[in-house]
Amino acid sequence: MTGWRLTWPRAIVGLAILVALSAALVAWLNVRGEEPVTGAAEAFLATPEQLARGAYLARAGNCAACHTDRGGAAFAGGKGIATPFGTVFASNLTPDAKTGIGAWTSAQFWRALHNGRSADGRLLYPAFPYPNFTEITRADADALFAFLRSQLPVAQANRAHALRFPYSLQASLAVWRALFFTPGVYEPVPERSAQWNRGAYLVRALGHCAACHSPRNAFGATRDSLELSGGLIPLQNWYAPSLAASAEAGVADWSNDEVASLLRTGVAPRGAALGPMAEVVFRSTQYLTDADVGAMTEFLKSLPQVPAHAAAAPAVDKDALAHGAALYKDRCASCHGADGEGGRSAQGVVYAPLAGNRKVLLDSPANLIHIMVNGGYPPTTAGNPRPFGMPPFGPSMKDEEIAVLATYLRAAWGNAAPPVSALDVLEAR
């Protein structure tokens, strides 16, 4: 290559070729695996089995959590999902022809779930968890479509997303998808039982548990290699604990009944579903069949567990501990017991034991602080229709007091977790 020199015109041409090639690659990655969709709205005839199945699957997938706004018509959309990149507004899934999915074909609906592309060809934002829903089977997608088409049509135009530049561009989304999204179907693992595979399908695809319980990278993508290993829920100050760690929310050492109790009733002997998980139980898992809960349990129990590391009891200032103990006696002991043993009414354990409590001991104190500051009730369910609740202590306690009390909870009765500072409380409030 004698005589070849990098000149400005050459650099520009080279760069242009590189950009064009990258764009072509991104474009190709964005349509890979897509089947052609039929052009005109087909006559979609739903069977009664599809309708019943679709209603069940819509609960298993918790569609209403995002697509039904507070006080709004069912599945008519409009709810804002806050993300670090701006707010994404859920769309209208009712069969209104103009503003909903009334003019969609089942193939277009399948493409939205499976490929993350809307009927009009636009790419969908992954706040709609199609990285999980891509594994939903075509038969289940059709059942969901049948069910949604049977709803009352509601004329409610979709709100435009309020995303910051450059996230607002379809081109940015195309690059994101090229990097982080691969369409795929759930491939059963032949060495596993049918029940395990059913559980894996429910957890990974419809249940989209990873949307909260997996860590996200700086671009908001969940990381497959760290499946269900816990993640901070963006902008909510709740940490969705790892389902693959015995020190967090792993259930490998729980009995099947305990797991079923948590998912079906919202309460279990070692703790209750609060915050975002209370919503999941309230709207979704309480309606699952025993067989499906059993399948999810089998799958969750099989997740490889990161063992609990034996934490050395951290050195905590004696005066602070005494202050924390006094606050505990005054504010907490009447429900949680003098020694953190919890409380039991005629309906079972209603105040969680705090000794050995994983919520208390999580490395991240976010959930503990959240619960102390805001309190909360587990959801009302058929199995627990009259829950007991935790009062909010945020209004009556200073950040410093909550920090001292949390530090005490993490050091008393054999508990051993790092202290909590007033700054931690301020950040999590």
Next chain:
Amino acid sequence: MRALDPLRGLPARAVVLAGLVASSVAMAGSPQPIPDTMAQRTQPCSACHGKEGRATQEGFFPRIAGKPASYLYNQLDNFRSGRRAYPTMTYFVEQMSDAYLHEIADYFAQLDLPYAPPQGKDAPADELARGEALVRQGDAVRGVPACVACHGQAMDGGGVPGVPALLGLPRGYLVEQFGAWRTGQRKALAPDCMARVATMLNSADITAVATWLAAQPVALHGPALAGPLPLECGSAR
């Protein structure tokens, strides 16, 4: 993905024993007995609304004890459905069934508890007079109905389901509710009669009404409302 089974191969008895030891370490003792009552279940409400919902000296959060059950239920449902906006209340009720909200409303409605002495009797006399006039007579010129026309002569709700008492509430809370109605932050079931009333009043009216109401001793159980309500009210049905 392979399941780890650390216990495979261990004799069953050892596993059971290990489990017992582990659970006894994890649970420092058996949980203490807790009364199976609504008073216990509604402990979280007391953090702001005071012991048994009788309000606190803090001066904002309203008393809920003794309010009509249907009024209380409507408010719980309003928070759940977004017709009223207060994040803490929404957070507490959003995963609750209708049946449980009714039970909570019924529980607080049946509490018949003494009231704290009224506040703010030393407010300016002209402000108190203006407030009393609006409460008792309304303002015929502007078409403002008297408060007592719906809420009863004793301002105890007049025995109409869904209509609350006006006495025993903090002045700050009353002012804020009028403000919320005027801006659409607080709504009731349609037709929203209080939203109409609130938009007829100016801020001096609202301050006067709130000041006078907060300064009155509570006379419980006045006469039932004689005639129909002067406005259509979706929540009083």
